[in-house]
Amino acid sequence: MRTVLLGAPGSGKGTQGVVLSKKYDIPQISTGDLLRAAVTEGSELGKQAKAAMDAGALVSDEIVIGLIRERISHDDATNGYILDGFPRNIPQAKALDTMLEELNQPLQGVVLLDVAFEELLQRLTGRRTCKDCGAIYNVHLSPPQREDECDSCHGPLFQRADDNAETIGNRLNVYQEQTAPLVEFYQSQNKLHSIAGVGHVDAITDAVCAAFDTI
Numbered sequence: 001m002r003t004v005l006l007g008a009p010g011s012g013k014g015t016q017g018v019v020l021s022k023k024y025d026i027p028q029i030s031t032g033d034l035l036r037a038a039v040t041e042g043s044e045l046g047k048q049a050k051a052a053m054d055a056g057a058l059v060s061d062e063i064v065i066g067l068i069r070e071r072i073s074h075d076d077a078t079n080g081y082i083l084d085g086f087p088r089n090i091p092q093a094k095a096l097d098t099m100l101e102e103l104n105q106p107l108q109g110v111v112l113l114d115v116a117f118e119e120l121l122q123r124l125t126g127r128r129t130c131k132d133c134g135a136i137y138n139v140h141l142s143p144p145q146r147e148d149e150c151d152s153c154h155g156p157l158f159q160r161a162d163d164n165a166e167t168i169g170n171r172l173n174v175y176q177e178q179t180a181p182l183v184e185f186y187q188s189q190n191k192l193h194s195i196a197g198v199g200h201v202d203a204i205t206d207a208v209c210a211a212f213d214t215i
């Protein structure tokens, strides 16, 4: 099942991707996670990506397309994958289509998590992530039982460097200008399933799974 989870920063792609990956036994491939790992490692690619990430801008298409090309060639992606945070603009979507056409394995479905702007702001400013297991909390909406500690593994929680007010504004603008046009792009390919990404997490998961089951 070759799929894309589409949505603004804070729409829940990461949260839903973890659950979907387990349920359908296919990897969640997040360009944001791959880039953050490269930054932490201090690799050449990480150094090139860091300034754009800190500013909430997009990293070059060349870098992220290269990352995706390499990652989907791994054995665990043979039966499909959930792309999270990629593509982020029309050129990336076209490059993905070309890449997958060459492999004779076209994209099968795209699920959009639709969330209003005000809610996104609240989610992004309150987001905290567990350093050890990656669980995601929100200090306003779904706080951990103990401040700054993961409920499930007791690891420390941190705030992503790009989850600050200024960068969040830039990221949401970039989404509006560059990523939102993908909705029409995939609609015209008859691949888009739109889900209201608000309400209880489990109910959203059920709706996303119902869409995945038709893909």
Ligand code: AMP
Pocket: 009, 031, 032, 033, 035, 052, 053, 054, 056, 057, 058, 059, 060, 061, 064, 084, 085, 086, 087, 088, 092, 162, 171
């Ligand atoms: P995310 O974790 O998906 O919110 O991504 C964090 C940051 O990584 C973004 O704000 C961009 O700077 C960069 N990034 C992630 N995915 C892409 C992509 N497909 N194209 C360009 N930049 C990306």
